[in-house]
Amino acid sequence: MIISVASGKGGTGKTIIATNLALSLNKNIQFLDCDVEEPNAYLFLNPKISKTEPVGIPFPVVDEKKCNYCGKCAEVCAYNAIAVVKNKVLIFPELCHGCGGCSFLCPQNAISEVNKPIGVIEQGKAGQIDFVHGILNVGEALHTPVVRAVKNKINNSKTTIIDVAPGTSCPVIEAVKGTDFCILVTEPTPFGLNDLILAVEMLRKLGVPFGVIINRADVGDKKVEKYCKEEKIPVLMRIPLDREIAVAYSNGIPFILQKKEWKPRFKNLYSKIIKLTVGTKKGRQK
Amino acid sequence: MKVAISSQGDNLDSQVDARFGRCNYFIIIDSETGEFEAVSNQASGAMGGAGIQSAQTVAGKDVKAIITGNVGPNAFQTLKATDIKIYGVASGTAREAIEKYKKGELQEFSDSSVPGHFGMGKL
Structure with missing residues (x-):
């Protein structure tokens, strides 16, 4: 089972959802941070890195x-x-x-190829969780080979959770394609809705089943809810604007460690996702 | 001597296009005889590298000079590898531009005049 966590708009809470979901399930979990331009899940999971591999692309040299x-x-x-x-x-x-x-x-x-380094991938353990992330070199524009290198580490015997970059561009498509389910995290604002619609269109084209989590659900307007209802998109979870969650985030602490009532809610989220993937192509393979 | 002018249209009364890489046409004109041809710029809608491709297009036409509004770093570097000189013009028609060129009124670029991606999404 591979679950990607994406969003149209940035800053909606992808990493919060991905890391708290991983820690709530904890057993037999593999966590991939595919936001290679600015990977930040390690700040919350504190993995011990044991292996670093370079990622490069073939670059032409003319004789x-x-x-x-x-x-x-x-x-x-x-x-x-x-x-x-x-x-x-x-x-x-x-x-x-x-x-x-x-x-x-x-x-x-007359043209041979040399390997041009563009980034690295690091692997390690965060408690029981297998951790992998990619880091793109500063100033490098080509994300997708690094995302691909991280995804090459997918262990099919585990439940894999992928933290994706924001937006709907190439590195996002590379990260979400082929996943069994995608969680789209959004916020109830006009920006959140606009970018959610773009992300929904992308996932429909890719044929990846998805549902929505509304973060800071008690502020803003009701247009995201209305859109999801009209489009028959399941809203899997609503997280309120909560000062304790914000403080925990600022301190690099996954909030389920402080607000224990959320742990069963994330387990329940996983059960919902399992149910939603039954009958899909990937669900049948399982 | 052949000169290329970045142009919005396909004739001498067309306005000069301020963009080099993403102009619609190159007017290739013989500065002595006044004979010209309009070459549609295949790179005008390129995802990236429009300046590089445009520079190769005009270089392939054996021109000695280019008249345009602005030129970006990649186009400049490509043109620098040739002996083609680049002259700046702010506005006016292609006909006016070639007249100014013949009178020696145009300034030669010694470096790129705009950063990369300048011509994207304009006009």
Whole structure:
């Protein structure tokens, strides 16, 4: 069972939900932080890191002795990362996605690939929880290979909880695709609703079953509730705006450790998700 | 000598496009004879690297100079690898731009004039 925790809008409480859900279940859990631009779940789970692996992409290097400046590499590059002008080949590293097309199609075999490091993944244990997160190098624009490297560590014998980056862009799609269920965390504000709708459209396209958690549910307006009702999207949990939760968060403490009544609620959330995935493709495989 | 002008339209009365990488057309004009062709810019809607692709397009047309409003860092670097000179023009038609060029009234760019992604989502 793989559960992703995503949101359209940032700052709605993905990490709060993901970490508290993981700690409430605790046994046989694997936690992946796929928000590789700014992973923060480690602040709440305090894992002991035992293994660090580099993540890189193949980056083209041109052998000027073999190159006849035919321009094929520039022509096939979908990202315009290569220019061939006047017997010169220019490569723009920040545009290269590491697809390998230029090297594969070079008629002169003049392009080889070197591994260009873009980040690392770290693995360890947070109590009984298996912990993995990815860290993208500062200034690097290409998230998805690091997200993919984190997801390669998925252990199918465990329940995997994935903390996803906000938004609906490539790194988010990479993290949620193929998961059995996605929890969308939102807040009852116009921004929360606007970005929730975008995230719902994304998940429908990807065919990932989902439900909504409304955080700070007692403030703002009722439009998120109305939208979920109209769209027949299950609202799995409502968390009120609570000073104690905010203080615990600011101190890096998962709030179920202080507000014990929430632990059974998160267990109940998991049961609801299990029920909702029965009959889906992934549910049947289980 | 052939000169490329970034243009909003396909003829000499079209307004100069202030964007290099994402202009609609390049007017390639012979500064002696006045003969010209309009080349549709395939990179105008590119996801990224529009300046790089546009620079290759004009370089492939064997031009010696470019007249445009602004040029970004990647386009500048690509053009620098050629011997093509880049001249700035604020506004006006392609016809006016080439006249100013012939009179030597245009300033040559010594560096990129705008940061990357400047031309995205404009116009």
